[in-house]
Amino acid sequence: MSTGSCPIDHAALGAAAPDSEGTGAASCPVSANAAAFDPFGDAYQADPPASLRWSRDEEPVFYSPSLGYWVVTRYDDVKAVFRDNITFSPSIALEKITPVSEEATATLAKYDYGMNRTLVNEDEPEHMPRRRVLMEPFTPEQLAHHEPMVRRLTREYVDRFVDSGKADLVDEMLWEVPLTVALHFLGVPEEDMATLRKFSIAHTVNTWGRPSPEEQVTVAENVGKFWQYAGTVLDKLRKDPSGHGWMPFSIRAQREHPDIITDSYLHSIMMAGIVAAHETTANAAANAIKLLLENRSVWEEICADPGLIPNAVEECLRHSGSVAAWRRLVTKDTTVGGVPIPKGAKLLIVNSSANRDERHFDNADDVDIRRDNATDHLTFGYGSHQCMGKNLARMELQVFLEELTRRLPHMELVPDQKFTYVPNTSFRGPEHLWVQWDPSANPERTDPSILATRLQLRIGEPSKRAISRPVTVRSIERAADDVVEVTLESATGAPLPAWSPGAHIDLELGELSRQYSLCGDPDDRATYRIAVLRDPDSRGGSAYVHEELRPGSTLAMRGPRNHFRLDPSARHYVFVAGGIGITPIVAMADRVKAAGGSYELHYCGRSTTAMALLDRVRRDHGDRLHLHSTADGTRLDVAALLAEPAEGTQIYACGPERLLTALADATAHWPDDALHVEHFTTTQRVLDPSVEHGFDVELADSGLTVHVGADQTVLAALRAANIDIPSDCEEGLCGTCEAPVLDGEVDHRDVVLTKPERAANTKMMTCCSRACGSKLTLAL
Incomplete structure (x- = not known):
């Protein structure tokens, strides 16, 4: 293809589609925008993406007669070309684009x-x-x-x-x-x-x-x-x-x-x-x-x-x-x-x-x-x-x-x-x-x-922990025995990011980072609300909230993120909350009620005085609410509740591990995708090289094979090999380090993936999960 030529077979085009006069002649199908494309012009030089907005919107793959190249402008198409270096050879990457005298x-x-x-x-x-x-x-x-x-x-x-x-x-x-x-x-x-x-x-x-x-x-x-x-x-x-x-x-x-x-x-x-x-x-x-x-x-x-x-x-x-x-x-x-x-x-x-x-x-x-x-x-x-x-x-x-x-x-x-x-x-x-400043104002x-002073550099792709925004505590109110409801607002006055029921945020509490589910109104972009239980076995997060936090305190917040999303297509919803697990569940119930959906809400706790947000739950969901209080002798019979599978019913639960385990047992005869749970804690254990085994990870898109030692996570091995992969909690809780799996059986150790997702074996959390055998192939 020489510069200025058109790659279209006009003879074939004319034979297949004669013009209005029946001559068989046809015009060049190169559009006016494509014909005018000039990568050496001022517009492209100043801002290539802006100069090609028309292409992304109208003609994402076009032929440039003046350049003699096909031009590709959309994300998925460009990435697909990069991925396949056999069909799309890099051999002309350094070829002179202008003929040399x-x-x-x-x-x-x-x-x-x-x-x-x-x-x-x-x-x-x-x-x-x-x-x-x-x-x-x-x-x-x-x-x-x-x-x-x-x-x-x-x-x-x-x-x-x-x-x-x-x-x-x-x-x-x-x-x-x-x-x-x-x-x-x-x-x-x-x-x-x-x-x-x-x-x-x-x-x-x-x-x-x-x-x-x-x-x-x-x-x-x-x-x-x-x-x-x-x-x-x-x-x-x-x-x-x-x-x-x-x-x-x-x-x-x-x-x-x-x-x-x-x-x-x-x-x-x-x-x-x-x-x-x-x-x-x-x-x-x-x-x-x-x-x-x-x-x-x-x-x-x-x-x-x-x-x-x-x-x-x-x-x-x-x-x-x-x-x-x-x-x-x-x-x-x-x-x-x-x-x-x-x-x-x-x-x-x-x-x-x-x-x-x-x-x-x-x-x-x-x-x-x-x-x-x-x-x-x-x-x-x-x-x-x-x-x-x-x-x-x-x-x-x-x-x-x-x-x-x-x-x-x-x-x-x-x-x-x-x-x-x-x-x-x-x-x-x-x-x-050229820049300017007032030297007398130099700090x-x-x-x-x-x-x-100096920052600690992170060499490689930045952690999601680096993406924070300042929020201020607007108020702290009692929500139950040993539970406070904290209302947060943007420290800059800008609207907070949009979120959906099931989402959580990460808060930096002194030297600690902790995750809390949002329980407010997703339509309210001015404030976020969370409820925090004072846990006697706390590692420090809940103690900080209850003892150190005050109205006016400023915190670094990350998120929101959502790995506990509500399926809007269900015919009926069974919501089960245990203790402070009511926080994501109440937002889900609010959403289903507002949409006119069918649902029931089972709220379990030691006593009604210890059940957070109970007044709100009673007010907004009283006709759908079922309270289960140990003190009142009304504990939830999980097996009876879920004895008969119901077509089109989805179960969403958050609470202590014993409740989630009981739900998993009770739904063993339900469809695999019926139960969705949000965990409070991780099940990740410290790697013990004496019981773990090493394995290889083949990276299909990068052409590399990386060995993962018995004392090493997949995430650590990938980073050591210069492969970018984001992460946050690194405890199998957040889902940030997910990688697509093409081959090999995964030993899943996260608490993010659902049972059907694990069975599908198409993704893994690289911070904690491992290979069952000697090799995994990832689409990285």
Whole structure:
């Protein structure tokens, strides 16, 4: 397919669908928007996702005649292409998108330019063996060694301009620090920064840009010099490869695997590695700071709560990442998003557009640093070709934001500046980023101690525990003996997130984190209500609420989340609550009553004086309520209640384990999906290597096999292998670390999955569940 051609067989089209005059002629089916698409135009360069909103809405897979590529813009389609690196070969990822002039080609030949395959553009079966051999320096454990250097460099560069009142962050920090970090990570001696910057830009323009024939020669000169430089440094390292860094590691690996790590391969990754480790991070940092300063309230939230920085980094990578698009070659006739694509076609997969797809991300154009699926972004790609250096980039962005929000919280963008970008299809970041501030208001002038504080970095995908928002206690009222009802409101005045019956929130109570079900009105976005029992066997959470909490107290809250959802299609509901388990159940009963549904509510307790929210339950559900009080001799006969299965009936229960166990026994003869329970506590036990066994986990989408030791969780093993997977409670209670299972029998140890879900064996909680046999295959 040549640039400007149309991939449609017009002869066949005309024969099948003659026009109104019966001539058999037919017009090109390329739409006007598709024909006008220009990835080198101002709109795409400034904001690729916004420029392609029309495509996501109307034509998510289209052919661009001017580019000669099919363009893919929706999340599910882009991820599907990334997942299948056989049908969609990465071999053209580094192909020059603009035809090269003869003079430029001759210029490159003068420098013996011989850029070959790298991890980015290599097909199987060569790619994965090399990736496995070269992976170790990218694991979180190894990357931790670079943190002190990243912090030191960032501090030194900010010191240079902190008292000046104005700076171009790109020129004065965001280009040079990532470059130095990249060289340090690679194990390359630090050379002239200005020259390397010119080389790096030239490589980008040479591969993904549209230079004029005259510009191509200059670009080729710099690329050729870059190639020679890479070879010179490689020769130096070969003389003594004993040092730290990815290149010395690769040279040592070549001695053990000479057939996998060849000389030409080392030269190519030497050059590509500098660009990959440097330029994308520098651009990502500039994009992130620009985005946050444009959304001032978000910037101020991070300044007030640095714990939000890890998720802010993910949201910035999602909303305005530095990697706009990748390219793939179609190896066989196939379909993408239902559109037939022929063998030999070229794809421009716009992952930045996928990251703003409303079908996957709610209010995708908004900047929401508490977005619970921000880490689903495709800025690092996905599958076997996902960026190996993703966690080094995350580390750098976290350190940059921590240093700037601490020392220059009053920093702002210089008004009316025009942002420019190096024209290319795939990598973007402002060439300059001017900011200003009042040096006399620098916090360190009045409190030098802030320079000594630092956050504990998380290397890898951020924990869901990092996504919190401040809430204030509006009131605390007695709800029963040893039970208080706590009403919470947003500390910022913003509406609280929407929730549905069965949802819970996590509250940070001093050094503890505890989960509480919401029992208020889901339509009330101004307040949340929870009820907390003072438990004599408490591990500290309920004691904190009863003894320390006061109206006006401010807490960090995460959520809400819901793994105990109400099925709206049931004919009849049986609600069973034991003690404080009434909290999620009453919200469910409220919802069914409001919808005019059929239900009954069984509320069990030691005595009526100890039953929380009883006045409310009596008032709102009196005609459907059945009270069961041990003190009054009216204990619930679970077996009698559930003796006969009833078609279309769903049972929802929350309470002590003995009640839930009795319900499980009593419904053994019911359909598997009839009983739904919410647990108070986990059944997880500490791993005992003497009774556990090790097993392998094959990752179908990543092409890796990870061994899980007898003393190790699946979650820990995945993270050690540089595989992103979120988590929160890590006790099998919350469901955050769920992973899809393709093969192998799971030893389920969580309290999240239902009996039918366990029997289906299609998902597992990686923080606690294990393999029954020697192997599991996960869709990761």
